[in-house]
Structure formats: C-alpha cells, structure tokens
Amino acid sequence: MPDPRPVASSWSARALAFADRFVRPAAAAIDREDRIPDSIVRALAHEGFLGLGLPPEWGGSGGTMSDTTSVFETLSAASAAVAVTLSVHLSVCARPILRWGTDAQKEAHLRPLARGERVGAFALSEPGVGSDSAGLATRYRRDGAEFVLHGTKMFTSNAVSAGVVLVFATRDPSLRGPGISAFIVPPATTGCSVAQRLEKLGLRGSETTELVLDDVRLPADAMLGPEGSGLKVALSALTGGRVGIASCALGVARAAFEEMLRSARARDPEGARGRVAEAYAELASARALVREAAELMDAGAPFVRAASVAKLVASRAAVSIASAGVDLAGPEGTRVGHPAERLLRDARVFPIVEGTTEIQELILGRSLLDPNESPNAY
Ligand SMILES: Cc1cc2nc3c(=O)[nH]c(=O)nc-3n(C[C@H](O)[C@H](O)[C@H](O)COP(=O)(O)OP(=O)(O)OC[C@H]3O[C@@H](n4cnc5c(N)ncnc54)[C@H](O)[C@@H]3O)c2cc1C
Numbered sequence: 001m002p003d004p005r006p007v008a009s010s011w012s013a014r015a016l017a018f019a020d021r022f023v024r025p026a027a028a029a030i031d032r033e034d035r036i037p038d039s040i041v042r043a044l045a046h047e048g049f050l051g052l053g054l055p056p057e058w059g060g061s062g063g064t065m066s067d068t069t070s071v072f073e074t075l076s077a078a079s080a081a082v083a084v085t086l087s088v089h090l091s092v093c094a095r096p097i098l099r100w101g102t103d104a105q106k107e108a109h110l111r112p113l114a115r116g117e118r119v120g121a122f123a124l125s126e127p128g129v130g131s132d133s134a135g136l137a138t139r140y141r142r143d144g145a146e147f148v149l150h151g152t153k154m155f156t157s158n159a160v161s162a163g164v165v166l167v168f169a170t171r172d173p174s175l176r177g178p179g180i181s182a183f184i185v186p187p188a189t190t191g192c193s194v195a196q197r198l199e200k201l202g203l204r205g206s207e208t209t210e211l212v213l214d215d216v217r218l219p220a221d222a223m224l225g226p227e228g229s230g231l232k233v234a235l236s237a238l239t240g241g242r243v244g245i246a247s248c249a250l251g252v253a254r255a256a257f258e259e260m261l262r263s264a265r266a267r268d269p270e271g272a273r274g275r276v277a278e279a280y281a282e283l284a285s286a287r288a289l290v291r292e293a294a295e296l297m298d299a300g301a302p303f304v305r306a307a308s309v310a311k312l313v314a315s316r317a318a319v320s321i322a323s324a325g326v327d328l329a330g331p332e333g334t335r336v337g338h339p340a341e342r343l344l345r346d347a348r349v350f351p352i353v354e355g356t357t358e359i360q361e362l363i364l365g366r367s368l369l370d371p372n373e374s375p376n377a378y
Contacts, residue, residue: 011067015074023078030081030205031342045116059114065297069247076251080346081205083248088157091241093120100225109164109184118163123153123211124234131359134176140169147218153211160207168230180230183222191216202345241354242311243293249314249350250286256322256343257283263328279321286314305367312360315350322347
C-alpha cells in the first residue's frame with residue numbers, strides 16, 4: 001500500500017530542519033531587536049538556500065520553483081523576516097541577473113550571489129514612487145565610458161547587507177518607461193550609501209532602507225539588459241517575485257492557522273469551529289494557488305495571472321487568519337510578544353510589498369477582460 005501522505009521534497013525537509021534549528025528559536029528576538037543575526041545568514045548560505053533554484057553552472061544549488069516556494073513557506077512560518085530576505089535576494093536580484101545578464105555579469109555578480117558569498121537587493125521604489133514605477137526620478141547619464149547615477153531609493157530591502165543592488169534609473173523622466181534602464185550596483189561604490197534604516201510595523205529584522213545614489217560612477221558593463229529595457233527587467237522580476245512573496249505570506253498564514261488551533265483548543269473549541277473552518281478554506285485556497293503558480297514557472301508556461309492571484313489570495317489569507325487568530329487568543333493575543341500579535345503585524349505587510357492588492361486586481365482585471373492582453377505580457 002503506498003503511503004498516502006505527501007512526500008516532502010528534500011528541499012522542504014531541509015528547510016524544516018533548518019527552521020527548527022536556527023530560525024524558530026530566534027524569531028521573537030529577530031522581531032524585538034529588528035535584526036537577523038549574521039549567523040543565520042551564514043547558515044542560509046552554508047545550507048545552499050542563497051543559491052536555491054539557481055543553476056549549478058553559475059554556483060547555484062539547483063532545485064525548482066516548487067522547491068523554492070516550499071522553502072520560503074517553511075522558513076516564513078518560523079520567521080517571515082528571514083524568508084523575505086531570502087526571497088528578495090533570489091527573486092528580484094539573482095534571478096533577473098540570470099535572465100538578463102551577460103556571461104561576464106553572471107560571472108562577476110550571479111556566481112557570488114548563488115554561492116551565498118553576497119546578498120542581493122532590488123531598488124525600484126523611491127520617495128513617493130511605488131506602484132507607478134514608470135514615474136521614477138533617479139537619473140543616469142553617460143560620462144565617457146561610464147554611467148553616473150543620481151537619486152534616492154526608498155524601502156530597499158536587504159540594502160545594508162547587500163553586495164549587489166539592482167538599481168533602476170531613467171535618462172529622462174519625461175520618457176517614463178522607455179527611459180528606464182537597470183544597473184548592477186555594488187553598494188560599496190563611492191557615492192552609494194544607506195541614509196536611514198526604516199523601522200516597520202512588521203517583517204522586523206528584514207532590513208528596509210533609504211538608499212542614496214550621489215553621482216555613483218559605474219563602468220559601461222554595469223547596465224543589465226539593453227538600454228531602455230529597465231522597466232521590463234523590473235516588472236518581470238516582480239512577477240516572479242510575487243510567487244516568492246505569496247509563498248512567504250502562505251507561511252505566515254499557516255503559522256497563524258496553527259496558532260489559532262492552539263488557542264481554540266485551549267479556550268473554546270466549539271465556539272471557534274466557524275472561524276477555524278473559514279481560516280482553513282482560506283489557507284487551502286492560498287496553498288493551491290501558490291503551488292499552481294510555481295508549477296507553471298517550472299513548466300516554462302505563462303504565469304503572470306497565476307502569480308497575481310496567488311499573491312492577492314495568499315496575502316489576504318495571511319491578514320485574515322492572523323487577525324482571527326488574535327481574536328481567538330483572547331486578550332493575551334493583543335500583548336506584545338504573543339505569537340498571534342507578531343504574526344498579525346508580519347501579515348499586514350504582505351498586501352503592500354511587490355505590488356499592492358489593488359495592483360494585483362488591476363493586472364488580473366486587465367488580463368481577464370482584455371482579449372488582446374497576453375497572459376505573459378511582462
Ligand atoms: C516592507 C517593505 C519592503 C519593501 N521592499 C522593497 C524593495 O526591496 N525594493 C523596492 O523597490 N521597493 C520595496 N518596497 C516598496 C513597495 O514595493 C511599495 O511600497 C509598493 O510598490 C507600493 O508602492 P507605494 O508604497 O508607493 O504605494 P502607492 O503606489 O503610493 O499606493 C498607495 C495606495 O494606492 C493604491 N494605488 C496605487 N496606484 C493605484 C492604481 N493605479 N489603481 C488603484 N489603486 C492604486 C495602492 O494599491 C495603495 O493602496 C517595500 C515596501 C515595504 C513596505
């Protein structure tokens with residue numbers, strides 16, 4: 001008789017062992033102190049998680065997107081900050097370099113990222129520029145064989161620790177999208193500095209910073225992809241990133257559901273039946289959508305719609321289940337340091353990052369209603 005239980009992939013089994021050993025015991029301190037210990041980042045590198053889903057020929061650990069999402073979910077159920085740090089590194093820094101980079105750029109930047117020797121970051125948002133990324137104001141100009149970047153980026157995750165930041169800049173803001181190009185920026189470059197670290201409601205420990213580019217001089221080979229294709233690079237990175245962020249949200253939803261079960265069993269199992277059933281339905285829907293999006297990516301099929309609906313539903317599920325979890329925990333659930341309280345704060349950030357809920361609705365609505373819209377438009 002075959003065992004009817006799902007067989008854990010070796011990556012998900014490794015993630016569970018890693019989360020139990022390194023992440024779960026540190027999660028409350030990560031939130032309280034707003035810092036992920038370097039030892040955890042080193043352990044992520046040592047385990048090969050910083051190269052997950054990247055090809056071994058470029059120093060990566062191999063593995064599929066389905067493996068990657070199961071690792072994100074498992075780590076996020078222990079600490080969303082740790083999972084989001086990994087998701088940003090892989091989804092919106094390393095993978096775009098894999099997709100758009102020349103062999104020389106991959107050798108110089110992807111290999112150290114994939115080996116876990118450097119952490120990656122992605123700097124698109126600016127003060128007052130988020131959803132409408134075509135309106136960004138950071139400028140670049142050519143100066144002989146060099147590019148010079150000037151401007152300010154906001155809400156850049158991982159920037160304090162990063163060894164590689166993908167920066168998006170325009171040669172002329174009036175051109176909007178077609179004016180934008182992508183650059184690979186080592187943050188140690190003169191003129192590049194973290195101006196402030198932003199303290200947040202949730203995902204505390206995941207660094208979020210203001211990044212200042214004060215006439216940062218870059219060599220000609222710092223441009224990623226053809227000139228003028230920066231918005232395409234950014235949007236394609238964010239589409240894949242959404243599947244990663246959806247799986248991080250799913251991890252928080254799962255942890256909140258487990259916490260909710262503990263509270264309900266301890267306090268009022270009969271009274272909690274309806275809330276628990278509703279939460280279970282939300283969790284199961286989110287899980288199915290995240291898996292579908294990852295499987296489409298693995299199959300090389302269009303996944304724009306699947307990524308948006310997975311991100312929309314998983315981030316809503318995280319907020320809804322975590323909120324119900326605080327209710328079912330009773331007054332204790334509102335106390336700072338209670339697991340239900342941290343999960344609700346972490347959950348609340350997911351509808352905003354890597355494309356807000358309203359932006360997912362716009363993408364979905366457009367793709368569902370416009371017969372000319374390709375599902376793989378980005
Ligand atoms: C914890 C955290 C980490 C982040 N990390 C990064 C990072 O690493 N790199 C990076 O580049 N950015 C990062 N961001 C920025 C994030 O991507 C933006 O916050 C997000 O894109 C939304 O942009 P905004 O905050 O400027 O909101 P706005 O675009 O100003 O939107 C405000 C509200 O208006 C709604 N809205 C906007 N446009 C429309 C529209 N056309 N139709 C309907 N509703 C609309 C939005 O949904 C939202 O509810 C991070 C943000 C957070 C909170």
